[in-house]
Amino acid sequence: MEKELQAKSILGVTLFVTLLSVSGIALPYPILAPLFNEGTNPLTHFMSLPKEILFGVIIGIYPLGVIIGSSFIGSYSDRYGRKKVLTLTMFGCSLSYMLTAIAAISGSFVLFALSRLLTGLFEGNIAIARAIAIDLHPTINKTKSLSWISAMGFGGYLIGPLAGGHLAPYGIDVLFFIAGLVCLVATLCCQLLLPNSINRVIEQEDKGSSLVLLKDRSLRQFFILYLFLMLGINIYYEFYPLWLVEKFAYNPAQIGWATVLITSCMIFSSTMLNSKIEKKMTTAQAGLVGMLVVTMALTIVPITSENNFWMTFALVGFGVGIYNGFLTSYISTAYEHKAQGQLMGMLVTIFCVGNLIAAGIGSLISLVQVSYSIWTAALCIAAASILFFRGHFKLALWEK
Template sequence: MTEQQAKKSLYTLLLIVLLSCAGIALPYPILAPLFLNEVNSFTNFAGIEPKLLLGFLLAVYPLGLLIGSSFIGAASDIYGRRKVLVITLIFSAVGYLLSVWALLSENYLLFALTRFITGISEGNIAIAKAIAIDLSPPLDKTRNYSLVSATTYAGWLLGPVVGGLLQPHGAYLAFLVAAVAMLFAIVVVYFYLGESNRSKMCQEHAHLSIRRVLYQNNSFTLLKHKPIRRLFYVFLFSTLATNAYYEFYPLWLVESFNFSGPNIGFITAILTTAMIISSIYLLPIVKAKYGLVKASKISMLCFALMMFAHALLTETSSWFAYVFIGVAIAIYNAMLPIFASEQFSDVSQGKLMGLITTTFSLSNVLMAIIGSIISLYGSVYSIMFGGFLMLIAISILHFIEINENSEPPK
């Protein structure tokens, strides 16, 4: 692949990541106000406490993501990135359209099912990360990954802002917009994204059935390698901490300061703007000065301290604090996957990125359940619990740094 072709694929990829992540983030400022402020058959399904209903919805989407990311990245190693990406985007569009129907009919169970289906298909973020690795060379791997990270955060900025603005007009509108975005993404991928995976594995094993990919080539098979397993624990505890923040800061803002959907969208925009700027401009500087591991540990520690600080934040100080939180998240979210890719360069990158995405999804499910129970005593405790988990991740990463010369699996 020439440098010009690689750049065309990269720019196309960035557009797809932007649309996909915006679709994922659209519901963030919608669900918390919906379950805390509205009383209907949807928010009081079967007489269950609304916070627990919300917690289940927060868990069911990443549960689907957990399943999807465990094999979608590996499937793209075998069948090709472009083909698998198109198929998953089609399922995402269908999932969002079904979510619209579920909200209009106030059918909680159908909505939960559609969130699960959408989650499975959106495990395709592992494909995006793998393509960023594929394009190196001729393009720089760190630069590619930082641009993908920045675009991911841009999607998280765009999604909550659009979702927050649409929320007063009906929760279903956000999901309808997401469906349209996915349909547009399908067209763009089909006509403009080239196939980046032309590996020997892809050519020799394209005949494998999806059943065999599920059982023999899923991302969890990497965990039989001890060095990868140690790194998996770092990702598990750090993403548990990150999801404690992502999933419960909207609830904390509503409980503590009575934030509306638009206000949640705007403060999320500030958070993600800090992530975008840090990913584009700060990451190369930090990597050059501190290295991947040290930079990760410093940013993870700063994030943990900011999570503990939620017990003291006021409504005004929260807006400033979320800028620093965005910077910290951007650094370790980019540094850790690059470290994993460089440590285990002999591993299929689709499968490795799939494992990282799967770990995030697993932690999302676990934290949605654990955090929703803790939130019954106050959402701030869910966030502070995340700070404790991040300290565990830092401790494990320190141990891996000592053993980082371990022979990677072939």
């Protein structure tokens, strides 16, 4: 009973820290697309480059930082302790957001881009939250705890954009200062509320960054399909605000509410549907269903009207909530002999590689028509679904 209570306490604090952290990350999100679309801010004028390209650089340089950071953060949490590394990276996030606010005040595009890169270096720490959730298994069911971690991440993307959309009139610098304060609160929660017991050292088969895991052929195969999946969802998530601006002339507050719709559906599926689905399907079957739902919804999005697009956005949310909970549990179980911080770091790295590629592909496609970006996202997730079906159901590359 005492062990169960301690596990629930650790999970509760981790969930709260994840919610605070992601809320801070997502707070400035709704203002970036309108800011670069209007083209009146000094940040949107640099070397006479098109504002679409500058927008792509800003949304792309952040995941570049996360790629670099996440490839080591998860692995370091195995070697030096979950609490230590999580606390340090949260404090780094806070400082880097403050620097971003200073860049916004000065109107320096270069400083703004560099500070976004620095922020990304510290924000691969969602891998640590997932690793903590996995460490609590079997005291707390792995799929359940991972789904709740996902739900808190989605909750951050609900609270952050909603607050950011309504705080936008006060200026982008204010948003980034607030994001820094939120991350500072999360830092204090890590230091004061998480027990030192989670700092235990985890033995790694392959020391180094998370990418050393790719020496395993079957993990390389999973890397490819997960990259397609992350590429697709990132193209959609990075460019649907621009689609809403161009097609329906949405303002930051309206974009924030659209994001609320998507993330509410993600949270509902993570906390309510997944536990029911787990009783009916294997983790592999459920993960595939989630991907197929997202593929279908994204195919329809560009041809929907302003009165009906919310239904397709809701389907995207449900699908993401399903696959996000089950695929993470699936790969963790299939490679339970690996250091989980390192493994979760690999997944975050793949997510951000997809984010970076999505920024480049999406910005180029949006120069023609932003709707084509949404269809490209659908094709990528369809490809991931096919690769997963082939790898698991046909070739049995992964055990679970």
